[in-house]
Amino acid sequence: MKGNIKRIKIHIGGMTCASCQNKIERKLRNAAGVTEAKVSYSDGTADVAYDPEIISLKDINEIIEKLDYTVLSGNKKREHNTGRVIGILLIIISLYMLLQQSGILNLLVPSQLADSKMGYGMLFVIGLITSIHCIAMCGGINLSQCIPRGDVTEDEKSRFSTFGPAFLYNFGRVISYTVIGFLLGFVGLLLGGGTDAGLPTMLQGILKLAAGIFMVITGINMLGIFPWLRRLQPRMPETFARKIGMQKSKSKSPLVVGLLNGLMPCGPLQSMQIVALASGNPFTGALSMLLFSLGTLPLMLGLGTIVSALGKKFTRKVMVVGAVLVVVLGLAMFSQGGSLSGLFQSGIASNVVSGSSSGGENIQVVDGEQVVNSTLSSGQYPNITVQAGIPVKWVIDAPKGSINGCNNKMIIRDFGIECSLKTGKNVIEFTPTETGNIRYSCWMGMIRGNITVTESGSTPDTSVNSDSTTGPAPAGYTIPTDTVAAAVKSTDEQGLEMQEVTIELTDTGFSPAVVIVQANLEVKWNIVNKSSKAGEGVQLLVPTYGSQVDLLEGENPLYFYPDVSFDFSDGESAFYGYVKVVDDISTADIPAIKAEAGQFETLIWPPDTFIAADSGASCH
Template sequence: MAAKRLTRAWTVEGMTCVNCEARIEKRLSALNGVESVRASYRTGRVEIAFDPGRVSPEDIERALAKAGYPVAADAKPKSSSGAARGLLIAAGLLVFFLVGSRFGLFAFFNAFPEAKEGMGIGMLFVIGLLTSVHCVAMCGGINLSQTVGNSSSGARALRPSILYNLGRVISYTVVGFLVGALGSVVKLSAGVQAAVQLIAGAFMVIMGLNLMNAFPWLRRLTPSMPKFLSRKIAGKREKSNSALYVGLLNGLMPCGPLQAMQLYALSTGSPVKGALAMLMFSLGTVPLMFVLGALGSALSRRSAGRMIAVGAALVAVMGVAMLGNGLGLAGVSIPIAAPRDNVAYASTLEPTAPGATKSPSEGENVQYVTTELSPYGYSPISVQAGVPVQWTIHAEPGALNGCNNRILIREYGIEKPLSAGDNLIEFTPEKAGTFAYTCWMGMIRSSITVVDGPEDAAADAALSASRPPAAETLPPLDVNQIPGCSCCQ
């Protein structure tokens, strides 16, 4: 008589990404009596066909719990106990980002020296360091799958982690080369760059919230690796060099920060620059991923959960920052995040300092603005509507870096490369308002405030007429001439 075959579905907790599907399927398929396993990150459910005579539902539930995916108490996946804490962390980091942007606390990230190709190499490395927390959250399971349980000792114990990260660096660099070569023939407009930044930022926010398991319905909006590819990665462990192959495949995994860096490589328009950008970014992600792999099984489940919670919050905040960059490239001003000090006001007097490279003809009404370029940001300016503007940006050689060396003013269709010395920008504002201008990456943002000149002048004149005349200036008082003040003599 044939054995009875049962198919049952469990709702589990703890699934943080699509890689959990392959881990669950691999772990449960090893149980004697389990015939097939199908896990779904998007629904939080695991469907298992098994022989109840050889394995019981309780055995399956224990195996799930041991793998880090306990069975949920109800039929729907619920937010983990740390979700509220994760959301509080994300909110705190978001406030920190807005306040820091407002007062220039993050300005040092824009001050890295410019490489010969015009690329901030140090900044790319630091971005890799920061996003490596995201790598731990998204790819930490893959990393640990190649290192946990390694019986080697000494230097040989580090071999899987070294091979895995070497594969990632090679993959990232090759992709950067190919994308940079594509950029040499395809020129992305500021609008397209803004759209890509906004889309990538939105997906990063969704990924962060999903990693915190805050809103399970958002899982359906997460881009995922093809099922056959994730299963192949999960299955490549037995061979001695499997970690290298896994690292190579891992470089193709969809990821918000990675896609943003691929956009950067595309914008360089050079295969060499694109490869260099992705190389430095990938090297920045290596230290934390290498340490995670080296620690391997020493990392407790609780510590891993805390790391994922912090990484998830950071991913969400970085997504918000990328959304801000995209809005800046689209010409949308964000007043709460824009510093408002050191505003440069226009003058109708031609400046005598260097910068007025074009003198107005007789009777021509021109307003002049002169600002100094800082390595840390741009100065906001204020001008009048309807009057041509000659804006001179003076840049000292040491003030230029890989971020601030090109200005985009979307409202007036201006893209201006900056060089050492005086840089003249001319435009005529037609309407009042506050308009954003940014660096070419959208990371440095400032604003141009346009006021209605004639109305403001009339208002100022009316206000001045309503004021009492200024008091006559009196000579200084000499206390020695005041009778009765002998104590002061």
């Protein structure tokens, strides 16, 4: 008999996760005549040994296709629809950018779950969206538990007996998810040292990065556009997964099957489990998973009554929609995790050259302490300028209605500050030790601001320190006035009015070298660095504000709130330019401005004009 056993490798299309692998493998092994079956989700294949006298290859293929998978043959094994791949990627990118710009992703993707103000209702929405994946992966299981048993008597066919199996199955899932969330939150608490603060913010961000990566990989694998990514799909040990699958198939209790469902290998579920871990609180982890599981109920409860009416074509379309949404949510989670961990912040945040900003700041030195006053707005954080080496007392006034689920916690990683804002006066204290730009963000990593630190010893009004040990020397450079760049009004991401202007830096200087901006309106000043020394490091010096900014190769967006005119130069004081602040650009006297810039005395300022000088920080 052994000599009659044949072996064949079958290529299978349509597998979206490890559960598909287990389902096909279990079905094949239970088929009469199949002596051995090994299915690989990573490779998209099934190695089958069978007795052709009992079962034919055609019968084996039919078993696979009845499970709603495709048996590939010939060129179909390597077939790739490039147009489909490009189209799906364009849809994902466009949808992500649209939701990101609209601010919807800020609400849909959870961040530090230990914060009671984060809006837990959004976790329900995530469960609702990702439950489309649940239908694709767990639909057959769910349907089998939602249909009443054949041995039910006529008297038992009441409304509850019809609905009961579906209720028990999903009730089991909710219990399982919630308990796992509690256990993971407890593990997070232990990792955080057992304190109420939970996990450190950076670790939370890293975990969120991992959750985002898992969701993106899951979504792409559901779409089947990059088969090689299947090898990176997170999954539980194969032996453990097989045992759970066997227990589920043997159990006749919908409640038990639902309980075991929480242990299934599921990308979105595992991503949310990582977020529960990041909460660092067992009760928060349990609540987050509870709300996520409740979000999956509407589609899962309705599946038993509507799935029979849905054709395979419609189901596949639903699958594609769900997969795209899973990828988009994963990208958002990845982006926010990067900001929260600080890994991407330097590449996202813009530089700032400013003595004040759109937050309504004013600075005074009182008893040797810099007192900075700002006003919080609902959609943005203030940018401030302070001096190095002098303690800072930053008073942020939060008017009623200005605090929301996004901006309620401010994180300044460089000073180790996590400040939960409240309506009224909020005080943040720290001592900056180095000049430069310090990026900070909200706890979700979406709203960002900048703290510009100038050199120690500059006067409170941000003018240059007149007591510098060595005074400035004449540069002998005449600012070119052949062309002028006037700022153009636009709006920022929050829809607030601002102005934009662009100049270039080349090996021959700034072009245009004269810039005109309107007073008291935030400026986005974009300097395009085309210098041959761009790769070696080029700096922009603004002595009026004592500011020194590194210019990267290409575009460098700088933001400031203009109040006085000022000159600027490159780090070597080889080239200069002039920013003229006027009340109204439309009525600006261009010839007079050119004459003023051309006659401006350019100076070479000593290094200590732009250089800084331990730091305690607090928030209350």
